[in-house]
Amino acid sequence: MKSLLLAAFAAYLIAAIHLILAFINKRRSVQRVAEWSIATGFILHTTALIADWAIDGHYPLVFLRETLSFLAWALVAAYALILYRYRTQALGVFTMPLICALTFIALLIKSDPQEASAWYSTTWLFPIFVVFIASVIYLLQERELKLKTFSAMFHRLPPLSTVNQLATTAAIFGLTLLTLGIATGMLWSWARYGRIWANDPKEIFALLTWLLYFALLVYRSTANWRGRNAAWLGVAGFALVLCTFFGTRLLKSYHARRFQMSIVLVGINHKTAPVEVRELLAFSDQACAAGLRRLVDGEVVREGLIVSTCNRVEILSATTAEQVDIGTERITEFLDSTQKLPPGFLTQHIYQHRDEEAVRHLFRVASSLDSMVVGEPQVLGQVRHAYSLAVEAGTAGRVLNRLVHHTFRVAKRVRTETGIASNAVSISYMAVELGKKIFESLKDRTVLLVGAGEMAELSARHLLNAGASRLLITNRTALSSQHLAEEFGSEAVPFTELEKWLGEADVVICSTGSPDYVVTEEMTRKARERRRNRPMCMIDISVPRNIDPKAGSVANVFVFDIDDLESVISSNIREREREAESAELIVQSEVMQFQQSLRLMDMGPTIGALRNKLQSIARTELERQRKALGDLSPDQEAAVEQLLLATVNKISHPVLNQMRRFYEASDVETMQEIKDAFGSDE
Structure with missing residues (x-):
């Protein structure tokens, strides 16, 4: 029960604080408070585990919350045995904070079912952790002896022989449990996936850990290899354990990618x-x-x-x-x-x-x-x-x-x-505004539009709204320019006579899909001569550019390409930028929604494989039982099949919901295991 576990956590926390204080000031009364707190917490914790077992109907090692709680409880039991056997208080300074952390995490985890790893794959952590702590204590005490400092730590740490014996005993237990964990894990993998080894990073690092501790025990027994070397090997072994549980998550994620x-x-x-x-x-x-x-x-x-x-x-x-x-x-x-x-x-x-x-x-x-x-x-x-x-x-x-x-x-x-689309401002609109910078007004001006696409249509609309008195439209495809001219009541001119009509235009807006220059420098010079040196504005909103940039070197001819339009900014743009802040919030919320929907979309083949497999099993069983059912009419057979499939769907519904939660939590590894189990390669 959660209230009992919370009380146990409080007792463990008090014990951890008093163990640290006792380690510092060496007061027996403080140590006694810590020991009584550990005993109280252990009793409360044991009661909580038994109560959970009775209420849930299964041993408390199925779900992650239960497993973490059990790990903390087992670590307390192991520490109590070590304290009784070796009377070393220093180990508690390292162990009790870990116990508090495990208990606290177990309290935080929701009660929603979240399957944990098989318990046998983690029990070997207890003695391995003890080996690590004993190795650290050995190295600290040896350093005190070598340097002859004899500080306060020297008087508080246990003798080297005690620590060495503790590390050896813990290594034996740890290696035994790790061997059982690897063996049973292989059997479980064979039963579930039909293989005992998959070159998984965790499998590889677990095997390396086993080899390291096996070598440690062999050297201890055959070569009497103890002291500093053995202690450093114990530290290295724990580092390898950390790689097994945390470092390989990066490799596992890469594998699942x-x-x-x-x-x-x-x-x-x-x-x-x-x-x-x-x-x-x-x-x-x-x-x-x-x-x-x-x-x-x-x-x-x-x-x-x-x-x-x-x-x-x-x-x-x-x-x-x-x-x-x-x-x-x-x-x-x-x-x-x-x-x-x-x-x-x-x-x-x-x-x-x-x-x-x-x-x-x-x-x-x-x-x-x-x-x-x-x-x-x-x-x-x-x-x-x-x-x-x-x-x-x-x-x-x-x-x-x-x-x-x-x-x-x-x-x-x-x-x-949002109001981001209000007060129309576009590239074509800005092109018109730039033309007005040359002539102040487009009234009584002739505009030549080269191109008949979407941008040309928008430009024509803006030009007429700006008061252009004469609008000429030309395009390689005569039919396109004629349609656009009819729509706006303007004049379509032959593209083959472009050079002639350039001389008529005050403003030229070029918007075609041509890969080459449509208006050249030479054409521009001739047009200026026919215009008797009157100013001429040429705006190129095409990519690739259709007006030769050298045309801008002709006197009284002003050529602007699409990049130049950035300098023409109206007050409407500033208003739109203010509206853009609201738009950015919409985008951000939609990005999050899409990412979630993408994960759920990837779940589709897995759910389909699961549903198909369950329905296939149901139909197979139905075929096997047809003789026992006797002679049924087609309607009765359909009703039985419908009832059976409806039952399957109801049973699978909570499973599918749990799968959705895995996806929403981006639990790719768990989902991949589900895909493997139900034969989905999508």
């Missing part, structure tokens, strides 16, 4: 790379599809999509957590090889995000929190387009499907729950 999916995002954007670098990596739709098929190999890079816009080129992928480093390197090499860039060229521009940070970055991009202009709506459409290309290429699997659809939901929340 084969079964986890990791999300990787690699890319460049307007913050990390200038336009001349970004345009080197820009992907057309055709190149995007071909590149994805080349990058996604199904082994290292399992899934992928490419977001290629004016302001960013990013590759989002899913890989196994074990291969995340290889996958990240492969994506970086893929970007380098796209334009045959020299190795390391992108190092100063590229960024990498993994898992939670990759999810957060994508949510921020789609919500326009990472855009040149916060709140611009175009980026969400660009992410949608990138996803559709990945779906067509067959490189969007279950991880990216879930992630991208969750991304759409986040972007919608940000737009509906």
Whole structure:
């Protein structure tokens, strides 16, 4: 019972304090208080264990809380025996704080069932811990004798022979129990997995620990190897034990990462790379599809999509957590090889995000929190387009499907729950504002729009709202420019006559997907001559750039590319940045929700395997009992089968709930054991 265990903890804590005080001042009365406190705590603790056994109906070694409590109780019993046999008080200074810690942790753990390791795999820790403490005491006392300091510690520590005998006895018990633990563990592994050895890090370190203590006892008995060397070996053995229980958790986690999916995002954007670098990596739709098929190999890079816009080129992928480093390197090499860039060229521009940070970055991009202009709506459409290309290429699997659809939901929340999209400000809007910096007003001005895509459409809308009197639209595909001109009541002009119409335009906005310059320096000079040296504003919002930067060297011609637009900031942007704070909170909460949903998604195949296996067993048993059931009508047979499967589902329901809790707690190792037990390799 918890109240009894709490009382036992209080008694142990009093004992620990008095043991330390007795060690310092050597007062027998203080030592006596400690001993009585230990006895009281032990009685209360024993009563609590018996009560739990009676109430729960099983011995108190099944769940983690019970096992920790039993470990503390057994350690008290072991210390009491050692105290009675060797009368060494120094051991209690080290042992009682550990007992207090174990009892306190047992009190903190919730009563929810959480299966602990088999008890036989941990009982050997008691004597091994005693060997460690005895070895430390031996080294401290030997140091006092060698240095001849004879400090207060010298008078409080037991004789070397007593400590040496204690360490030897404890090592014998520890090795015996460890041998039993390894042997029974192998039998358990054979019964559960059909193997006795799996090269698991804990198995390897446990075997190394056994070999070390076996060598220690052999040398003690055959070569009379005692003293400092044996003490240091005892310390080394305990360090190996710590590696077995804690250090190998890192290795175990790495081993389990084969079964986890990791999300990787690699890319460049307007913050990390200038336009001349970004345009080197820009992907057309055709190149995007071909590149994805080349990058996604199904082994290292399992899934992928490419977001290629004016302001960013990013590759989002899913890989196994074990291969995340290889996958990240492969994506970086893929970007380098796209334009045959020299190795390391992108190092100063590229960024990498993994898992939670990759999810957060994508949510921020789609919500326009990472855009040149916060709140611009175009980026969400660009992410949608990138996803559709990945779906067509067959490189969007279950991880990216879930992630991208969750991304759409986040972007919608940000737009509906904040004012980040109010007072429209976008790249095209800023281009118009920049034109107004040259001419003050666009009234009575002629604007030439080169391109008929989404950005061109937005630019046309802003230009007309700004009062442009004449809007000319041209595009390589005449039909596209005609449709756009009809929509806005403007004029479509032939793309083949671009040089002629440049001379008519006060403002030129270029937004095409051409990989080459559409407007050259020579074309610009001729246009200026036809304009009789009147000012001309040319704005290039294309990536790669479509207006030759050298055109800006022509007198009275002002050329701006997409990076130059960053300098045009309106008051609306500052307002949006204030709204962005609320949007960031939404993103953060959604990131946490997605991470949890991703873990639950990974649980699906395991649950399916469990349910299928149980239903298969039920149907097999039903077939075996058909003769005993007699002649049943088809309806009766269906009713019996339905009843049987419903019973199986009810029995398995608490198991599935417990599995969900394991996933929510990111208990990957436990879940992998469940997967192994039910034959799920997903």
